[in-house]
Amino acid sequence: xxxxxxxxxxxxxxxxxxxxxxxxxxxxxxxxxxxxxxxxxxxxxxxxxxxxxxxxxxxxxxxxxxxxxxxxxxxxxxxxxxxxxxxxxxxxxxxxxxxxxxxxxxxxxxxxxxxxxxxxxxxxxxxxxxxxxxxxxxxxxxxxxxxxxxxxxxxxxxxxxxxxxxxxxxxxxxxxxxx
Amino acid sequence: xxxxxxxxxxxxxxxxxxxxxxxxxxxxxxxxxxxxxxxxxxxxxxxxxxxxxxxxxxxxxxxxxxxxxxxxxxxxxxxxxxxxxxxxxxxxxxxxxxxxxxxxxxxxxxxx
Numbered sequence: 678x679x680x681x682x683x684x685x686x687x688x689x690x691x692x693x694x695x696x697x698x699x700x701x702x703x704x705x706x707x708x709x710x711x712x713x714x715x716x717x718x719x720x721x722x723x724x725x726x727x728x729x730x731x732x733x734x735x736x737x738x739x740x741x742x743x744x745x746x747x748x749x750x751x752x753x754x755x756x757x758x759x760x761x762x763x764x765x766x767x768x769x770x771x772x773x774x775x776x777x778x779x780x781x782x783x784x785x786x787x788x789x790x791x792x793x794x795x796x797x798x799x800x801x802x803x804x805x806x807x808x809x810x811x812x813x814x815x816x817x818x819x820x821x822x823x824x825x826x827x828x829x830x831x832x833x834x835x836x837x838x839x840x841x842x843x844x845x846x847x848x849x850x851x852x853x854x855x856x
Numbered sequence: 857x858x859x860x861x862x863x864x865x866x867x868x869x870x871x872x873x874x875x876x877x878x879x880x881x882x883x884x885x886x887x888x889x890x891x892x893x894x895x896x897x898x899x900x901x902x903x904x905x906x907x908x909x910x911x912x913x914x915x916x917x918x919x920x921x922x923x924x925x926x927x928x929x930x931x932x933x934x935x936x937x938x939x940x941x942x943x944x945x946x947x948x949x950x951x952x953x954x955x956x957x958x959x960x961x962x963x964x965x966x967x968x
Contacts, residue, residue, distance in 0.1 A: 814857050821860070839870075841952035845963035848870060848956065851863040 679822045679856035683829040700830055704837060707823045711816055718812045725799040731790055739783045746775035818856070820847035825855035862967065867960055874957040877950040884943040888936060895932040898925050 682703060725731070750773045751766040775782070800808070824847040827837045839848060847855075902925045909918055 810857065817857065817860070836873075838949060838952065839873075839956055841955040841959075843956060845960040846860045846862065848960055849862045849864070849866040849964065851861045851866075854861040 679825050704826055707819055711819045714812055714816045721805060721808045725797050727799055727801045728794045735786055735790055742775055743779045746772040750776045820844040822856050864964055870957050870960050874953040877953045881946040881950040884946050888939050891932055891936045895929055898929050
């Protein structure tokens with residue numbers, strides 16, 4: 678398809694001034710398409726992780742909090758000493774609460790997470806990678822097509838500005854690698 | 857992902873475009889500078905005429921000269937403004953082609 682566009686662009690450039698407008702439109706369409714694909718990629722990257730991943734993160738976080746709290750939580754032994762001048766434990770009460778209520782806290786957060794995921798458009802990591810790879814290929818194909826048209830236009834004496842953010846693989850590709 | 861065959865010589869093509877864009881932007885800068893210098897010289901001349909000639913010495917020829925210089929300064933101001941406006945897209949183009957060149961050079965460096 679791009680070859681056909683290139684051929685058309687080359688002949689139009691040599692014959693009519695409106696070819697410049699055609700060319701600009703063609704390149705702009707490709708650039709809009711690239712931007713659209715990049716937007717789709719951003720969306721895929723932003724989609725939440727699978728529920729199982731979030732649940733495991735929650736479990737690990739609670740387990741970590743409990744492990745730290747256990748180290749400093751006040752133990753019953755702290756209250757039985759017969760030593761004169763006994764002083765109350767200095768460790769924060771909150772650690773004892775974490776140890777005592779860990780199961781309830783975890784359950785409550787799990788329920789919240791489940792509710793949250795009912796309305797979330799999450800994606801499995803393997804699917805995310807596959808989608809990104811597919812979009813990356815589509816973006817590269819579009820960039821190669823853009824570069825191909827730019828070179829055809831340049832060869833016809835009609836220089837077109839490249840985008841600063843153009844993919845170097847497209848800009849540096851051999852002519853044969855272009856569509 | 858399909859592999860793309862790279863031609864390192866393409867970097868020189870992008871480098872030439874960058875040089876051309878930089879040259880155009882710099883040339884435009886020189887043009888603006890030259891106009892600004894002309895304007896400064898005229899402003900100094902105007903100042904000198906106003907200081908050197910007391911009102912008693914000012915005649916029609918003097919007034920004509922002052923008007924002429926003022927008109928030239930106003931025209932230069934307008935021209936400088938237009939040329940400065942024209943420079944902006946040139947500067948943007950030079951920055952964009954410089955960025956693209958640097959990214960391409962970095963990409964090639966990464967392939968080594």
